[in-house]
Amino acid sequence: MLAWLDPDRDKAGAKYETIRTRLIKIFMCRGCHEAEDLADETINRVTSKLGELASSYQGDPALFFYGVAKKVRHEYEKRKFRRVPPAPMSQPADAEQRYECLDTCIRALTRDQLRLILQYYRDDKRAKINNRKRLAGELGIAINALRIRAHRIKSALQQCVDECMRRQASA
Numbered sequence: 732m733l734a735w736l737d738p739d740r741d742k743a744g745a746k747y748e749t750i751r752t753r754l755i756k757i758f759m760c761r762g763c764h765e766a767e768d769l770a771d772e773t774i775n776r777v778t779s780k781l782g783e784l785a786s787s788y789q790g791d792p793a794l795f796f797y798g799v800a801k802k803v804r805h806e807y808e809k810r811k812f813r814r815v816p817p818a819p820m821s822q823p824a825d826a827e828q829r830y831e832c833l834d835t836c837i838r839a840l841t842r843d844q845l846r847l848i849l850q851y852y853r854d855d856k857r858a859k860i861n862n863r864k865r866l867a868g869e870l871g872i873a874i875n876a877l878r879i880r881a882h883r884i885k886s887a888l889q890q891c892v893d894e895c896m897r898r899q900a901s902a
Contacts, residue, residue, distance in 0.1 A: 769807055840888075
């Protein structure tokens with residue numbers, strides 16, 4: 732992805748950070764409470780399309796990121812309004828089942844995955860940013876690679892919990 736942003740690696744890194752910061756600001760200004768996650772989702776989507784984009788896209792790559800961000804925000808808004816709270820009588824049981832499933836799924840993670848995901852979502856605001864930079868440094872990977880790893884672990888946990896909940900509902 733960096734090569735697509737700029738042939739000079741340092742300039743590409745600076746452009747990447749500028750794009751990510753701007754995406755977070757865009758999501759925050761539009762009332763998205765999960766601005767960093769949505770920015771990461773946008774970057775992941777663009778990265779997944781990079782094979783076809785690199786050869787055909789003309790113009791400033793940042794504009795493509797912002798276009799994808801618009802779609803990601805639209806999907807976020809649809810999910811936000813689609814959420815219907817469960818009936819009051821079933822809520823404690825559902826929550827308890829979900830926690831049991833989460834506990835089971837967490838136990839299935841490797842020690843390294845568990846450490847990474849716990850460290851990744853630790854702290855708030857500036858402390859969270861500094862913590863993630865430190866964690867990437869400890870692992871010897873770029874911050875974007877850390878985001879991708881965390882996203883994959885989080886997605887796998889969500890899928891595991893959903894499958895567990897379906898199994899319990901059908902039992």
